[in-house]
Amino acid sequence: MALPEPEKELRQKLFFDWQLSPEQRFFLACSGGADSTALLHAAHALALRVEVLHVNHNWHPDSARWAEHVATLAAGYGYPCRILDLPAKQGGEGPEDRARRGRYLLFADQMRAGDWLLSAQHQDDQAETMLLQLLRGAGVDGLAAMPERRRLGAGTLARPFLELTRASLRQYLRQRGIRWLEDPANNELRYARARLRERIWPLLHELGWPQASRVITRSAANIADQLAVEDAWYAQQAMLCWPDGEIARVLSVDFLEQWAPALQRVFLRRWLRDLGMDAPDRQSLERLRQLFAPSQGGRRVELPNLHAWRQGQKVQIWQHFPSHEIPAQEWKPLAPCGQGDGFRWCWEQPVRAAQGLREGAVIIGGAELQGRTLRWTKRQAGAHYRNSAGHRRPLKKFLLEVGVPPFLRDDVSILYSDTDEILWIPGFYLRKSALHGTEVLWVDLIHPTGNPGDGTDPGEMLRTRSWRYWRALS
Incomplete structure (x- = not known):
């Protein structure tokens, strides 16, 4: 008998595409919503060895009840469950971004070498991510949206459902009579993703693009390929620039000035990323790039969250100037x-x-x-x-x-x-x-x-x- 689509996709990703052992133990992120509940049920159907992680955001009167629901759900499958409390203060551009950053910080703290965390983002989530990044003016990194796998803490974050739709996961649950939680925030139009789901996707379907999510996701995959090429090129250049394998915040003008402006921008973006700094917008990045032009010695550039100084044939950058108040x-x-x-x-x-x-x-x-x-x-x-x-x-x-x-x-x-x-x-x-x-x-x-x-x-x-x-x- 053929496996249901979510179980088939999960097995394919884990044991064939990613070649993991059937004995591998997994963390599984579960909010109690439809998508993560479908992932949890599929994992149990495949007899995976799982420990459930649930983040209590403490931002809704029912947050404690949701945490209890997930713990009960996990216990019903015979799985242990950790409830992680999100700290009140998190950095980010808005409530959605702060919650996301906070979740991943909590998840990263649980991970050890060899650990895998399964997360239930799907095709519609991927399309929403790319569209939101496009509206923010993101570059290749943002438009590539969510990778199937990436490093998280000492372990690996994996998204096996990126080729499945939201509708297919809910159908999977309905056919089995499995209940899930509905977070009212998913329908609050003050959140960007909710506006996309409630207003933009129905309009696209009405105007003749019923496969908008699938097509946008395909574009994100194509951009991800381009990103991989850029990353490989940058890694090769970084080995030439820093042979000992450690990124410096000092960069030689002679090394960069030989390239076309587009290559300089690619290198500078990834250099900043490796230093843990946010890449500036294009206009600011161009101001930084101009430091590598001829006759720019002794010049200082001040950008949001970034300071740069050129002396001779060297450019230094700081997110914050060194400040060590040590009395004489x-x-x-x-x-x-x-x-x-x-x-x-x-x-x-x-x-x-x-x-x-x-x-x-x-x-x-x-x-x-x-x-x-x-x-x-x-x-x-x-x-x-x-x-x-x-x-x-x-x-x-x-x-x-x-x-x-x-x-x-x-x-x-x-x-x-x-x-x-x-x-x-x-x-x-x-x-x-x-x-x-x-x-x-x-x-x-x-x-x-x-x-x-x-x-x-x-x-x-x-x-x-x-x-x-x-x-x-x-």
């Missing part, structure tokens, strides 16, 4: 740990930061610093320093060499040794030294707000996360 002070890095005004330290093995220090902690030296007096200070007019060879040089020249813009040179905090050698300028420079012995000196900055502020890892010479990302597994 002297200190001795005594073992095992200690804390100063605005920073802390620990002596620990060089393979990892000591417990209690954040991920951005840096190694500023080894045994040669034991018992010595170090000092934090700001730049003073006419100040000098000594390089590793002991030669005295103007500090202003050194700050220029390491890329500190003129408008930040009086604000950066500088860590000196007792011989006036510069050990660390957070966000710009870290002395490299030969490490001897089993313990090294780790130093971490303490931010009053608990937020690093500039979004960079100051100890990695302006480098951030690896370019070895992937949007989908295919």
Whole structure:
């Protein structure tokens, strides 16, 4: 006997297209609505090993009852269920976007390496996503809509129903007499998706496009192919630009100026994305691109949530300027740990930061610093320093060499040794030294707000996360 369409599609995706083991354990996101209930029933029909995740948004009087319904539904199938409470404050452009971001953050926290989360978005959801992105003026990333699979936390988010319609999933449930919840928000016209469902799709059908969702989804799939090509090209160029595999927020003008403007824009968008920054609109992106034109040295560009500076043949960008308010002070890095005004330290093995220090902690030296007096200070007019060879040089020249813009040179905090050698300028420079012995000196900055502020890892010479990302597994 032939399997019903949702069960057939789920089996095809999991065990043939994605080649997962029948022993694979899954998380399954279930709101209690028709789509996720259909996914849950199909998973049970295929005897999948499942744990249900439900997010309680706490934004409706019946939220607790819905959570109880999902827990009861999961128990009826013999599945465990976790109820996750959405925090009250989430970033985003509107209530829908904030809820979506919050859900995925909660889901990501549950994921471990090898975990898969099944989610029930379908063809109509995909078409709505693409149309909404189009109305927002999105680029290729947005118009490709939702990938079938993508990284989520340490695991994988999978959408096996993207080729099925909303109507087919509801028919599947009705034929089996399975009830589902109706969220009244789905019909509230203040939400963009509700307006599409209630007003736009019926009008398109009336005007002669009954297959609008299917056709729009096909276009999204075509754009996703183009996105994959762009991503592959960017990855190749990133390997040439940063051979060690770590994306820097400093980019060579010589590397970019050889390309046509369209390629420059593609590269810049993905560069910003890899740095964890939102790509600006086209007009702002063009202003950034112009920094790579001839004769633009010493120019500064201010964009929403993005600052850029060109000095010579280098362009630097920041989401927030480095801001490390460390008062002038002297200190001795005594073992095992200690804390100063605005920073802390620990002596620990060089393979990892000591417990209690954040991920951005840096190694500023080894045994040669034991018992010595170090000092934090700001730049003073006419100040000098000594390089590793002991030669005295103007500090202003050194700050220029390491890329500190003129408008930040009086604000950066500088860590000196007792011989006036510069050990660390957070966000710009870290002395490299030969490490001897089993313990090294780790130093971490303490931010009053608990937020690093500039979004960079100051100890990695302006480098951030690896370019070895992937949007989908295919």
